[in-house]
Amino acid sequence: MREILIVGGGYAGFYTAWGLEKRLRKGEARVTVVDPRPYMTYQPFLPEVTAGSIEARHAAVSLRRHLHSTRLMAGSVIEISNADRTVTVRSANGAEQQLRYDILVVTAGAVTRTFPVPGLAQHAIGLKHVEEAVAIRDRLMTAFDQAASLPPGPERRKLLTVTFVGGGFSGVEGFGELLSLATAMLKSYPELSMDDLSFHLVEARGRILPEVTDEPGSWVVRSLERRGAHVHLNTQLLSVEDGHVVLSNGQEFDSALVVWTAGNAANPVVHNHTDLPVDQRGLLVVRPDLRVGTDSEPVKDVWAAGDDAAVPDLAVPGAYTVPNAQHAVRQGKRLAKNIVADLRGGKTRNYRHSSLGVVATLGLGRGIFQYKRIVIKGLPAWLMHRGYHVLAVPTWERKVRVLAVWLTAAVYGRDLVSLASVQHPRDAFVTSGDPERSGKSRQDDRAAA
Structure with a gap:
């Protein structure tokens, strides 16, 4: 053969x-x-994984489950x-x-395109894989738990400051979904208010979402700003050392969560x-x-x-x-x-595809769709986004699982549980409640990784 x-x-x-x-x-x-990896990542679902709207495993399509006669090598x-x-x-x-x-x-x-920004490699996280989306969600939820036990001040402000770098589809969708999650979580944290949240979207160009035309792109910026976000256009990230963000427009602030989505290389x-x-x-x-x-x-x-x-x-x-x-x-x-x-000695055909338009989620119940001159905003666009992607994700098994989670969330709301501890699975076994040994265990985990 x-x-x-x-x-x-x-x-x-x-x-x-x-x-x-x-x-x-x-x-x-x-x-x-x-x-x-033993799975294909359905990347359009990653923003919703960060918001807890989709289970992480449902954004991953198992290769072995669906490729029955193909030899797979890890x-x-x-x-x-x-x-x-x-x-x-x-x-x-x-x-x-x-x-x-x-x-x-x-x-x-x-691969994710990066630049030699001081502190970027030490403090930022990407949004290209399921593991990254889960980590972003868990870090935000853990930050809420920690901030709720602190008095108002710089430390609380840093924990609740989120910075996304990159205004393409991945960055804008992830930013909008995480902002939606954070806003929803405030209902469960009476110690915190909207004034404690600080969400920043940084884009080097003069507009976001280059796949849509100028007016819909401007509407997205206005929509995010009405929800309390700060959108920095024509701005570059100069430094993020020790979590201190320095922008080219002169602004500086501390941010506990920095997500890098500035394109591919x-x-x-x-x-x-x-x-x-x-x-x-x-x-x-x-x-x-x-x-x-x-x-x-x-x-x-x-x-x-x-x-x-x-x-x-x-x-x-x-x-x-x-x-x-x-x-x-x-x-x-x-x-x-x-x-x-x-x-078989036959004739090959050229790849030709007419665009079906572009659609993006901006958070629960919010979206934007454009096909040529047709622009749809808000809830209808968000429903179109969900409808398209539940049809596009491969295999009926995954379609049913995703749809079941969405229907459950529509009835009972988001599942606001952080599992950040899974990133350090040996802590409970090694430390037996000793905080100092817990810190040592995390260092060992990082070294093993």
């Missing part, structure tokens, strides 16, 4: 493998997916050598091995550790049919899709598809069809 190796089990990788399972004949080829690809038809995989324990392939599919995705494996052709941004050069290379110089038996590929946007001449879920899902489906067609 021919070996089909898929690097990355995210949107594009999962849907490619899923499509191949449905289309390949028995014995025609063996498919292997390499990814360090590990990270650290090098791709197409000249030798091999990839080097590093497992969690550091062991390395080489895998050979006949057909390669690179869907490694992108090219995957370093694709950018630096492959002999495949990449462009100036570090993305794989891809033809419209998702084969790596150009029309004049195609790379035989190598395909790519998703955030690590520069896929031409046939709807906008000279442009490339934007790195979002809509494109990754549909590229994965097209990729599976093209690989099977190529295996």
Whole structure:
């Protein structure tokens, strides 16, 4: 059998493998997916995970549960050598091995883009994975518990100050959902008031949500500010050392929770550790049919899709598809069809997709939707957001689970329980109630991580 190796089990990788399972004949080829995580993260649900509107596990689609005939390997690809038809995989324990392939599919995705901001690596957290979304939620809830036992002052103010850096969809949705959660939590904390909360959204450009036009973007800013948020446009984060935020507009404040959502960067494996052709941004050069290379110089038996590929946007001449879920899902489906067609000597088809519009949640009951000149705001847009994503999340099993949680929350409200202690699971066992030993246990946990 021919070996089909898929690097990355995210949107594009999962849907490619899923499509191949449905289309390949028995014995025609063996498919292997390499990814360090045993699940695909449905990233549009992460903002709602931070707000407790969705259970964390429901935003993760198990690869083993849904890819029945695909071989799954837990590990990270650290090098791709197409000249030798091999990839080097590093497992969690550091062991390395080489895998050979006949057909390669690179869907490694992108990584969070960071800058050398003092204190950023020590104090900020991203919003790209389920673990990060859960940690953000638990940190906010723990901060509420701690602040409620403190008198008004700088320490309480710092605990209840939240800073998001990045005004794209991920940042704005996460910011709006967390603001909604914090506002709802005040009902359970009579010691605290809205004046104690301080939410800051920092964006280097002059507007947020670049995927929508100017007026809807301005409406989102006004909507957030009416809810008590501070939106800093044309502003950069200069420093966050010791949790002290310094902005380029001259403002400074202490913030216990800093979330970094300032865009994506090219995957370093694709950018630096492959002999495949990449462009100036570090993305794989891809033809419209998702084969790596150009029309004049195609790379035989190598395909790519998703955030690590520069896929031409046939709807906008000279442009490339934007790195979002809509494109990754549909590229994965097209990729599976093209690989099977190529295996059987058939004709491949170009990837072409017309936008379905953009929709974003801004917190419970609030949203924004735009399709061309049609703009819908508020509750109707929020319902459209939920309706679209419950249909878009793969597998009926996940759709039912998510819908069940939403219906339960509609009746009983949010589940306001923090499980921050799971980040230090050995504390109760090791300390036996001794606070000093508890601190030592956390240091040991961090060292082990």
